[in-house]
Amino acid sequence: MSDKPKFAMYWAASCGGCEIAVLNTNEKILDVDANFDVVFWPVAMDAKYKDVEAMQDGSILLTLFNGGIRTDENEHIAKLLRQKSKILVAFGSCANEGCVPGLANLSDAREIVHTAFNTVSTDNPKQVYPMTSYDVPEGEICIPKILPTLKTLDQVVDVDYYMPGCPPESHQIAAVIDLVIQVLQGKAELPPKGSVIGAGNSTVCDECQRARNVKTITSFNRIFGQEIDPDLCLLEQGIPCNGVATRSGCNARCPTAGAQCIGCYGPAEGVVDYGARLVSAFASVIDAKEPDEIDRILDGIPDPAGQFYRFNLAGSLLRAGKSAWEKA
């Protein structure tokens, strides 16, 4: 063991994209290795939980934690890493606000397991369901228990910094790594605790080059099946672009490429409930007076939960649907 500061990265309920985004910083990853001693990073190296448990409290300088808290194992490691880390960063959308796994909060845990093991996608004639523990001749084997709802990291432990994105953009990760290294060298100071790092303070629109006018929407459309003006704001063209409510930091990649922003960078600074903001913003610019006409326009958004809460459901004011919430 060297005397370099220690670094950890962990994935809870997530897809692995965050780790790829870290690796995608290319040669910057060498800076991590040069400046840190990587002590725990399941995707990249072998380590046991008991090794982490054996560490001194606060001995890890920086932990990037991605993924939401879906199982008791996730929760245990979140608490463990909190205890062992000086700086705990909620890394990526799942840890920040639940992300796509958080959409499962619309159903209770039993429904989720049922959907996974016994619906059209799974042929399960014997009705076999996973059990959390099972006795075998060698002893009892266990798998983690699923919790009633998926929680964001800060709903379980104290978080120092928030780094949004699904995944965080590699250039933002590189900038954060640079910053931490500069702090280690005494050339910079850490931002105040609770800050959002690796992102902007405004919204995606701020970085989007499309021209914007006063908005009036008479129908919501998909990006296929119509001619999209490459220079005009997508929302003005009826494409339900979430950029208006989404934190800046990604250089408006999706709208620039002609696809609507789906909101992976989460709420803008000061926004309490991302989806509610978007709903009221979209509703404000719908140009119709008759209830039937309004209904017709709204039917252009067939999946409101997916449109408005794709990334933010677990981190929203409501956090979960009623069936999941009641069991939480």
Place this chain on the structure above:
Amino acid sequence: MTQHGGTSPKLALSESKGEERIGVYVCHCGTNIAGVVDVQEVAEWAAAQLEHRGVVIGREYKFMCSSLGQELIEKDIKELELTRVVVAACSPHLHEHTFRTACKNAGLNPYLCELVSIREQVSWVHTDKAAATAKAKAVVSGGVERVIRHAPLEPLRVPIHPDTLVVGGGIAGIQSALEIADAGYHVYLVEREPSIGGHMAQFDKTFPTLDCSACILTPKMVQVGTHPNVTLLTWSEVEKVDGFVGNFTVTVRKKARKVIEDLCTGCGICQEKCPKKVIDDVYEAGLGYRKAVYTPFPQAVPKYPVMDVENCTYFEKGTCKACEKFCPTNAIDFKQQDEILTLQVGNIVLATGYDLFDARRVTNYGYGRLPNVFTSLEFERLSNAAGPTNGNIVLRDGKTTPKAVGIVHCVGSRDRNFNNYCSVICCMQGLKFAHLVHERTGAIVYNFYIDMRTAYKAYDEFYQRVLEEGTLFVRGKVAEITDVPRRPDEDGHLIVQVEDTLAGKQRRIPVDMVILSTGLQPRYDAKETAKRFGLSCSSDGWFIEKHPKLDPISTMTEGIYIAGCVQGPKDIPSSVAQGAAAAARVLGKIQQKEISIEPVRASVNQDQCSGCRICNNLCPYNAISFDEDRGVSLVNAALCQGCGTCVAACPAGAISGTAFSNDQILSQIEGLLLLNIDEPVTA
């Protein structure tokens, strides 16, 4: 970089400090609140359970709004050094001002007082006393959490422009304009028709006194027309209203009359010589003709005619110019263009009146299909001595005097198929018609009514008089008016099919003429007008007053008043009274010279605004502009009325409202949910 947006509510609460000294005052409102809510328990609970949040005193009192109640608060502020006050009483609409003033009197900034409603939102809507008391506690707790986050505010003071805009030159608008002008202040009276006078100028007699309508109206019209303090803008329409109380900027389109007012003497030769006859749908209700250059009626004010370019032969074919040839003062100007005027005014009175219900919609009454079915306005013109028949009440053929006349009440009013409301004037109008028909033709008159509504001074006496004159009254809603006879005696007549609910049978009554006492409805463009002036309409389309009982003259937009039928159906005396009342309000405002306006305003955080422009089109007060150079939206604090529309719409959360910040609202919700108490006690 600041605090993360997704911080959970519980966290936000624990960060706030209980450093304030808060007084909680619970009002009995007689038995209004105390009859349902245990007010003593609420006051004691607040003092005990919310002590850690800074509550130092909880009191209840029979009427907090009384002088004694207010003194109680003032005394506590001084003696207990309160820094915040929560009053749990009625809606802030009623007494917010009272309690803020009490705080101010005791040296506390008035905006550090929060009024929470435990009457409208608790005692009046619940019967379960225990549950209501528990809810009252929660409401108080919400108020406490909110008031902790209040900041002292100073009202904004703005000067008031002494000029006034009156829109609509009917009797309500005329009255309003005269009152203000007589008091020595300038008035712009805008009317979209060629002459002022409104509907009243079309009537022959007014109920119940049977004065000649023109005889009492025209002197007032002349007075307005010649008043040195009145600028009369007829044939003009308001296109745009910007600004706010004391400082409105109004854009008026003065439509081209094609007549130069400075030269015209009103001699009438142009009208006489104009060869083109046009059916007069407006003033004569389609019963008479006017020329293509015309004044609607002889006593029109102003005297200048207007040219109807859609029907003028010169504009149609390029030749004629008879009016120009004969005009002795060369006042005709075919090239005259619309003028756009910009007026600066401090207050606005809206008196845009009503439209007559379109009787064609009641197809079973046959109006438009059966020639001898008339609307009330048509009958007004028929009976008017200056009307198309010189006051002879005759059938559509122009010569036959009817021998039997049916007058149908409530046409289009009190009818679920059309308008639910009562049009107020139709009963008296129907009685007036009965009297006029009886007096001038001697015909048998039937009045078909549902209920006879003759409230107000001398109205019922008029009903008695018409009864005594021999008019026959049938109580029942007319089912149908038809010209298809079933019996020989019905041949050649209109038959009124009605259920006589007093006699308890169906009747078919043959008559020669039917007059539909058509109801009133909002102007066809009332909604656009409301939007232009930043007001709201009820679902019926009448403009909404600030308070239905205590302030039927003001609107929710300060500095804009309503008078006459624009607010709802009413008769002439009420319209005049409301016109005068609006004038009194305007004069009161002008006298103040400057006005303090609520400091509740929206503002845009320029760093967070990304210029998405969602908010740009939403502001009812046109207070939002877009700065193209910087790519951000801006709220003009002087124009903003603090309605919060943009605050709610801003997807970036970049707009916040003073006194309605996220922090204040969410804290109030946390308080309501009793998250500020470790172990919430539920009832």
